[in-house]
Amino acid sequence: MEPIFARIAADQYALGTQLRAEHCNSRGLVHGGFIATLADNAMGLTCGLALMAGGRTIRNMVTVNLSIDYVGQAQIGDWLQTDSRVVKLGRSLAFVETHLLSGATIVSRASATFKIKTD
Secondary structure, three states, X not given: OOXXXXXXXXXXXXXXXXXXXXXXXXXXXXXXXXXXXXXXXXXXXXXXXXHHHOOOOEEXXXXXXXXXXXXXXXXXXXXXXXXXXXXXXXOXXXXXXXXXXXXXXXXXXXXXXXXXXXX
């Protein structure tokens, strides 16, 4: 996965990287598994920020559903980054969405549901 860079704002934890051969398939295009991993991490971290901003202490949080649409391409050398937003925070479930972008191109759309336990 490395190197991964992070930009933390009040409402999201954005992740990004310049794609290298190890992030890509044999054709030099970003691998779907890498996209899924980056999206899941960015959405989980964004969810955690929102929970903490709401004064909740997170004891445990796990992904219970992850859905990804692969809608574009990125290749070795491209910068790939996430743009996430919390859709809804409930007592025990949270819903988050993200786009993975290469420049202005949307490479994928993802959404996730997280099971949360807080104090």
